[in-house]
Amino acid sequence: MITLRNIHKSYSAGGNQLHVLKGIDLEIKAGEFVSVMGSSGSGKSTLLNVIGILDDYDEGEYLLDKKSIKNLNETQAAILRNTFIGFVFQSFNLISFKNAMENVALPLYAKIGKS
Ligand SMILES: Nc1ncnc2c1ncn2[C@@H]1O[C@H](COP(=O)(O)OP(=O)(O)OP(=O)(O)O)[C@@H](O)[C@H]1O
Ligand SMILES: [Mg+2]
Structure with a gap:
């Protein structure tokens, strides 16, 4: 259902690059219940924003329902968010x-x- 392979994401903050997601691999099957735990600032919201197609990632591969999620326009992203x-x-x-x-x-x- 949700497959992440080697996902990377950085933020540009005050001229610096903050590398938050450093090669995330994750597989969640339909019906599975998954919790993500980690200290404040470890990147949980960043990860969920990527999974929720609210934010883009820099590198790697994200498959939702076996379809690649990359460089979608706003309409395509909205349809997927609404469906899944x-x-x-x-x-x-x-x-x-x-x-x-x-x-x-x-x-x-x-x-x-x-x-
Ligand atoms: N839009 C942004 N621009 C720059 N840096 C950001 C941005 N969003 C988050 N960060 C930074 O990225 C890192 C990860 O933040 P994130 O919000 O994903 O952590 P979190 O695990 O959800 O934390 P919390 O438990 O406090 O909710 C933090 O250092 C945060 O300051
Ligand atoms: Mg958070």
């Missing part, structure tokens, strides 16, 4: 008039509506 990905952000983008459970469940409504 439900993203609960770390500290913002929650919907204020929904409770915590409804916020987490929200992406499911879109997917159930389509099937």
Whole structure:
């Protein structure tokens, strides 16, 4: 379902390159439940932003449902996000008039509506 091979990502910060993802290999099969753990600043959000097609990566290969995710335009990325990905952000983008459970469940409504 999700395959990452040798994924690298750096940020440019104040003229310096910050190499955050240094060759990530990851395989997640349909139905698997996976947690990513690591200290603050270790790159968890960076990794999830790549997996969620919210941000690009510099090097390596990302296959989602066996299709390569690289250099997509905004429309292509939006279609894939809408089809495959439900993203609960770390500290913002929650919907204020929904409770915590409804916020987490929200992406499911879109997917159930389509099937
Ligand atoms: N947009 C950005 N520009 C420059 N540096 C960034 C950017 N986003 C994250 N970083 C840096 O990249 C590193 C990894 O950050 P990231 O947010 O992925 O860590 P994290 O594991 O999610 O941390 P936390 O547990 O605090 O949420 C940190 O050093 C952070 O300061
Ligand atoms: Mg984070």
